[in-house]
Amino acid sequence: MMDHQMTNSTAMSAKRYTHMTFFWGKNSEILFKQWPGTKTGMYVLALIILFLVTALMEWLTHCPFIKPRSNSVVARFVRTFLHTIHIGLAYLVMLALMSFNVGVLIVVVAGHAVGFLLFGSRIFKRTQDPTAETDLSPPLKC
Numbered sequence: 001m002m003d004h005q006m007t008n009s010t011a012m013s014a015k016r017y018t019h020m021t022f023f024w025g026k027n028s029e030i031l032f033k034q035w036p037g038t039k040t041g042m043y044v045l046a047l048i049i050l051f052l053v054t055a056l057m058e059w060l061t062h063c064p065f066i067k068p069r070s071n072s073v074v075a076r077f078v079r080t081f082l083h084t085i086h087i088g089l090a091y092l093v094m095l096a097l098m099s100f101n102v103g104v105l106i107v108v109v110a111g112h113a114v115g116f117l118l119f120g121s122r123i124f125k126r127t128q129d130p131t132a133e134t135d136l137s138p139p140l141k142c
């Protein structure tokens with residue numbers, strides 16, 4: 001009978017980081033058990049990593065590796081590989097957001113915003129070509 005029941009201390013430690021609503025605080029688990037845990041430095045490192053991953057996702061979305069009209073088989077495989085990496089990172093970010101930590105949410109949104117500003121908005125790219133693409137919206141084509 002005791003095998004099927006949790007003791008009070010076990011139940012408390014299992015519930016320590018389980019949140020089903022948004023919360024503020026550094027004591028959380030993001031992606032891995034006991035990471036970042038209760039250490040402030042590890043929490044800040046986790047937020048920096050998430051910021052960089054979301055900026056990388058924006059770079060992969062707008063990367064200039066392959067011309068859009070390229071028809072070679074190699075180019076299509078490279079685009080497929082980059083898309084696969086992008087989707088894998090997107091799922092990891094989604095799982096990190098499921099920690100319900102407000103700091104994680106803010107950092108992920110900020111990472112996407114900075115990534116889009118740097119790579120998607122073309123704010124730092126000067127073009128004199130009047131035929132250049134002027135659509136600044138994210139690529140939502142099906």
